[in-house]
Amino acid sequence: MDKETKLQILKDLVSINTVDANENEIAEYLASLFDKYDIGHEVIKQFDNRSNLVAEIGHDNDKVIAFEGHEDTVHENNRSEWKHDPFNPVVVDNKIYGRGVTDMKAGLAAMAIALIELKEEKVHLSGRLKFIATISEELTQGGANYLSQEGLIDDVDAMVVGEPTGNEIDGKNHHKLIFGHKGALIYTVKSIGKAAHSSTPELGIDAIENLIQYRLAEQKYFANQNQVDEDLGKTIYTPDVFEGGKQVNSIPDFALQKVMVRTIPQLTNEQIIEDLHKLIDQFNQKDGFNLSLEINFSGNPVKSNLDSKIVEVIQEKATEQFGEPFALDTLSLGTDASQYKTCKPNLDLLVLGPGNQTAHQTDENIDLDSYFSFIDLYKEIAKKYLE
Secondary structure, eight states: OOHHHHHHHHHHHHHSOOBSSOHHHHHHHHHHHHHHTTOEEEEEEEETTEEEEEEEEEOOSSOEEEEEEEOOBOOOOOGGGOSSOTTSOEEETTEEEOTTIIIIIHHHHHHHHHHHHHHHTTOOOSSEEEEEEESOTTTTOHHHHHHHHTTTTTTOSEEEEOOOOEEEETTEEEEEEEEEEOEEEEEEEEEEOBOOBTTOGGGSBOHHHHHHHHHHHHHHHHHTOOOEETTTEEOEEEEEEEEEOSOTTBOOOEEEEEEEEEEBTTBOHHHHHHHHHHHHHHHHTSTTOOEEEEEEEEEOOEEOOTTSHHHHHHHHHHHHHHSSOOEEEEESSOOTHHHHHHHOTTOEEEEOOSOOTTTTSTTOEEEHHHHHHHHHHHHHHHHHHTO
């Protein structure tokens, strides 16, 4: 496949607006692409206009490696601040600009093209290479969770998630190999009170005041958690939303807070949820308190074995292509990897993809050299792992 075609595939993917929706168009586009090259695939509908896709090449034996990426993007925010239309990608000074081009349609395109070129070149793979494209990674990791529950990764031995792992320094991308990241727990605590006229507050129950008292206890709980993971660090607790009250002359009968916690293996999502339920139960035993906990999202932390074959293969191919192995590192943010590792704890899983630190930003971009080089890198990883 020539470079112009590879670039056009990336442009086509970015042109499809998949801001937490509409992923079916991406899935159908990739399906048509794989049809052209006689690659077996399945479009897996999950919701209206939202579909995952799984494709596969190779031969049956014990080894299976998967390349994985998500189809959705975050919102483009204020379009007027973009130099270029975020959904009409353009190339300027060897960089392509557009929403999702770094996070992570470049990785998705590079992995799909690697699959196609391996098929075109009739490379014999002693095993199978899967390509997985998912919906809703940015908000819920719902596609990865669904495919895991449906058994689509049961046979996978190693997986590379193509999220961007580059950092642009002096105009050049330096990539890391990510072997772990924190988990994520998002929850809402609701407080129900009793409305009353502000002239007679004693007749009401202030839902905001009750929630503030709980919030202080919750903050103390997290402040007392001293567990540290040698790679991932400490738990990060951030209560980000607080709402309550309707008008100034009424005692508020409802309030809520929404919290994000970045989690580590030493203080699991399940343990935090159990502890918060106990804390809420303690408050609800007091007069006037009516608190409840709603779990909005839970993704477990990820850590992979650095002695695995896939790490060895990636570092060997990185040295051949870039002159040195990738630096090993971890992240605080989450990826689809959380769902796969929860379903299959022994899965050898790494995060490695083209892109840079402009993910989620205005004028998101990727340099074309990084994009093209990762197509070749993914091909070599698959060939070596399945030789």
